[in-house]
Amino acid sequence: MGQNTQTITYTYYEQLNGYSWLKSLDIGYFFYTGRYVDAVAKVLDPTLKTIVHIPNVNSRESLQDKEREVNEIMQALGEWKGIDPSTGFHLIQTANGGMLRVADLVDDSDPARRSNVLAALKDPAQKNNRDHVDVIIALGMAKEGFDWIWCEHALTIGYRSSLTEIVQIIGRATRDAEGKERARFTNLIAEPAAEQAAVAEAVNDMLKAISASLLMEQVLAPRYEFTPKAMGPKEGFDYGPDGYQPDRTNVGVNEGTGQYHVEINGLVTPQTPEATRICKEDLNEVVTCFLQDKTVLERGLFDQENTLPEELTQLHMGKIVRERYPELNVADQEAIRQHAVAAMNITQQAKLALALADAEGVTQGNTALLDGVRKFVNVRDLDIDLIDRINPFDAAYAVLAKAMDEKSLRQVQASIAAKKLSIPEEEARELAKRALLFKNERGRLPDIHSADAWEKRMAEGVAALARYRAQAKAAQERGESGNG
Incomplete structure (x- = not known):
C-alpha cells in the first residue's frame, strides 16, 4: 500500500451501535x-x-x-x-x-x-x-x-x-x-466432489471464499486495544457488572467507540509511534495478508494434523509483518505480530464460543460478540503464548466439518497434506530464528526429542537449515574445485 493510503478504521460495530x-x-x-x-x-x-x-x-x-x-x-x-x-x-x-x-x-x-x-x-x-x-x-x-x-x-x-x-x-x-x-x-x-477432475480448482475457489468470509468477520469485528496484564483499567471502558478485577484477565468495552480492551500476559508493547499507530489502526491490513496467503489457508484449514498453530501464528505471521514493515526494529515487529494474532484469534474464539452457545439453545442478545470474547478470555489467565498456540482457523474448521461432506473433506485434506513433504529452506530459516529467541529466553536450544511439539519443530528447523547450508557449501566447493 502507498504512503498516501488512508486507513479506514470505521467498523460495522460502530455503525450497528448507532442504529435503533x-x-x-x-x-x-x-x-x-x-x-x-x-x-x-x-x-x-x-x-x-x-x-x-x-x-x-x-x-x-x-x-x-x-x-x-x-x-x-x-x-x-x-x-x-x-x-x-x-x-x-x-x-x-x-x-x-x-x-x-x-x-x-x-x-x-x-x-x-x-x-x-x-x-x-x-x-x-x-x-x-x-x-x-x-x-x-x-x-x-x-x-x-x-x-x-x-x-x-x-x-x-x-x-x-x-x-x-x-x-x-x-x-x-x-x-x-x-x-x-x-x-x-x-x-x-x-464443494469439491470426489469424482471431480478439477479438484485443485475447486479447492482454490473454496479457499478464496472462506478467506473472504474470515476477512469480513475481522473487518466487521470491533477494534481491540491490547495491554500487558496489570496495567490497570482504561478510562472510558466498561468492565461488566463485576467491574475491573486486577486478579484476572479483563475485557472492557467502550460503547462510544466500539473498542474492546483486553489484558494479555507477556504481551510485547510497541516502542515507536509508528508501531503504536499500526497496532491501533492497521491490524486488519496485516490480517488480510495472512488470510489471503494460500499456504496459510491450506495448512491452517486442511492440514491441521500436521501443522502446529505456532507455524501459522509465529512463522507465517512473523514473515508477513517483517515484509510489510522492514524499517521497524525486531521488538516492534514482534509487537505487531502479537497484536495481529491476538485480534484474529480472540475474534475467532469468540465466534466459536457463540456457536457452542447457539448449539445449546442459548439466545444471543445485542452484546453477542462481547459475550463471546468474555467467555473465551475470562475463563483463563490469558497470555500471549496461549494465543500463539491456537490455530486461527479452528472456528472455520468447525464450520467446515459440519457443513462439508466427510468424504470430500478427507479428500481435500489428503491432497493438501501430500504437498508438505519436507521443511522448505525459507521456513527452516524462520524456525531457526524462533529457536534463537527460545535460546535467549530459556538458556538452551530447542530439543529435537522434546515432548512439546513446537519445541521439537523448531529443533527440526535448525537441523534442516544446517543441512541446506551444508549442501550449499558442498555445491560451492564442487564448483571451486571444478574451476581449479
Whole structure:
C-alpha cells in the first residue's frame, strides 16, 4: 500500500451501535454438491427479505442459463402465479399460502419490463413499505441505485474475488429498519466432489471464499486495544457488572467507540509511534495478508494434523509483518505480530464460543460478540503464548466439518497434506530464528526429542537449515574445485 493510503478504521460495530433496530450481523458459508439451484432451498428462507446474487455466467458455479436459474430459484420458493403489471414483480405462492413478490433483475431480454422493475424498487413512496417486495434476484447490484432498507439476508452463490464487492453486498443487508434486529450474509460455495477432475480448482475457489468470509468477520469485528496484564483499567471502558478485577484477565468495552480492551500476559508493547499507530489502526491490513496467503489457508484449514498453530501464528505471521514493515526494529515487529494474532484469534474464539452457545439453545442478545470474547478470555489467565498456540482457523474448521461432506473433506485434506513433504529452506530459516529467541529466553536450544511439539519443530528447523547450508557449501566447493 502507498504512503498516501488512508486507513479506514470505521467498523460495522460502530455503525450497528448507532442504529435503533439492527444489532447483529451473521456471516457464514454453506457448501453444496451438484447444481447450486438444488441447494438454494436449504439456505433461502422465504420468511426473510432476501437478495440472491446468482453466479456470473463465466463462473464454475453457473449453469450457463441465467433465466432458467432464476426460474428454478423461484420454483424453490413456491408456485408461480403470474406477474404484477404495476411493478413487474413475479408473484409466488408459498406452501403455507402466503404470496411472495420477487423482483428479477437478471432477465434483461425485455428492457421495458426491467425498467419497470427498477422503477418499482426505486419508488420513494414504497421505501418504508416492508411488504412492497420480498426477494430480489440479481447478478451484480453495486450500480443499480436503489435502497432497500428491509433486506435481512444477502445470499451469494460462488465466491466473489473482490472484497469491495462483498462489502457492498453486505451493506445492502445492514440498513436500519423498524423491527429488523438481525442481518446475515451467506456464501453458497461449491464443494469439491470426489469424482471431480478439477479438484485443485475447486479447492482454490473454496479457499478464496472462506478467506473472504474470515476477512469480513475481522473487518466487521470491533477494534481491540491490547495491554500487558496489570496495567490497570482504561478510562472510558466498561468492565461488566463485576467491574475491573486486577486478579484476572479483563475485557472492557467502550460503547462510544466500539473498542474492546483486553489484558494479555507477556504481551510485547510497541516502542515507536509508528508501531503504536499500526497496532491501533492497521491490524486488519496485516490480517488480510495472512488470510489471503494460500499456504496459510491450506495448512491452517486442511492440514491441521500436521501443522502446529505456532507455524501459522509465529512463522507465517512473523514473515508477513517483517515484509510489510522492514524499517521497524525486531521488538516492534514482534509487537505487531502479537497484536495481529491476538485480534484474529480472540475474534475467532469468540465466534466459536457463540456457536457452542447457539448449539445449546442459548439466545444471543445485542452484546453477542462481547459475550463471546468474555467467555473465551475470562475463563483463563490469558497470555500471549496461549494465543500463539491456537490455530486461527479452528472456528472455520468447525464450520467446515459440519457443513462439508466427510468424504470430500478427507479428500481435500489428503491432497493438501501430500504437498508438505519436507521443511522448505525459507521456513527452516524462520524456525531457526524462533529457536534463537527460545535460546535467549530459556538458556538452551530447542530439543529435537522434546515432548512439546513446537519445541521439537523448531529443533527440526535448525537441523534442516544446517543441512541446506551444508549442501550449499558442498555445491560451492564442487564448483571451486571444478574451476581449479
